Amino acid sequence: EVQLVESGGGLVQPGGSLRLSCAASGFTFSNYEMYWVRQAPGKGLEWISYISRGSSTIYYADFARARFTTSRDDAKNSLFLQMSRLRAEDTAVYYCAREQEASDAFDLWGHGTMVTVSS
Amino acid sequence: IVMTQSPATLSVSPGERATVSCRASQSISSNVAWHQQKPGQAPRLLIYGASTRATGIPARFSGSGSGTEFTLTITSLQSEDFAVYFCQQYDQWPTFGGGTKVDI
Numbered sequence: 001e002v003q004l005v006e007s008g009g010g011l012v013q014p015g016g017s018l019r020l021s022c023a024a025s026g027f028t029f030s031n032y033e034m035y036w037v038r039q040a041p042g043k044g045l046e047w048i049s050y051i052s053r054g055s056s057t058i059y060y061a062d063f064a065r066a067r068f069t070t071s072r073d074d075a076k077n078s079l080f081l082q083m084s085r086l087r088a089e090d091t092a093v094y095y096c097a098r099e100q101e102a103s104d105a106f107d108l109w110g111h112g113t114m115v116t117v118s119s
Numbered sequence: 120i121v122m123t124q125s126p127a128t129l130s131v132s133p134g135e136r137a138t139v140s141c142r143a144s145q146s147i148s149s150n151v152a153w154h155q156q157k158p159g160q161a162p163r164l165l166i167y168g169a170s171t172r173a174t175g176i177p178a179r180f181s182g183s184g185s186g187t188e189f190t191l192t193i194t195s196l197q198s199e200d201f202a203v204y205f206c207q208q209y210d211q212w213p214t215f216g217g218g219t220k221v222d223i
Binding site for chain 1: 150152154159160161162163164167168173205207209212213214215216217218
């Protein structure tokens with residue numbers, strides 16, 4: 001089955017760190033560009049980061065550039081998001097998403113993993 | 120690019136037509152996708168390129184528009200179509216509409 005499955009979310013204190021994973025299956029992961037996206041409670045979806053095939057290019061949204069790091073391990077069909085110095089406003093459901101080959105639309109999403117930043 | 124989606128909620132009956140709109144804050148050509156999300160499920164791509172149905176998407180789903188105005192139409196709503204729908208622009212770094220909940 002073609003799918004993305006996120007993991008690693010949970011409750012973390014302000015200032016803490018968390019590493020999210022996204023496991024890909026059912027397709028050739030290395031052929032695709034990938035994104036992390038999040039949705040805070042009651043808010044809209046927000047792009048976090050982009051990583052190209054082969055990890056040659058990585059971009060971040062302004063809010064993420066100093067605190068978040070995106071990487072991938074094509075041998076393990078996995079995408080990662082390392083988050084540090086977490087704040088209450090980082091509380092959200094975090095999704096990984098695949099960029100379609102035919103366009104730049106997202107054609108495959110994970111179910112998301114919840115991150116709660118609270119003391 | 121800000122995507123303004125309307126309405127926030129749409130109440131329709133099975134068999135009726137539903138229309139959801141997205142307006143972009145600047146011209147984005149046809150670089151718009153529409154997604155469906157049901158509770159507890161991953162979002163699913165319905166439409167890309169403003170009007171091209173993704174693989175396996177029924178013909179009752181259609182998209183139109185270009186530039187700044189885009190529409191998703193669902194003709195003859197089925198019970199499985201009651202969900203949240205949102206637009207995505209990919210002309211620049213992706214941004215999303217706020218979502219439309221289609222319910223009974």
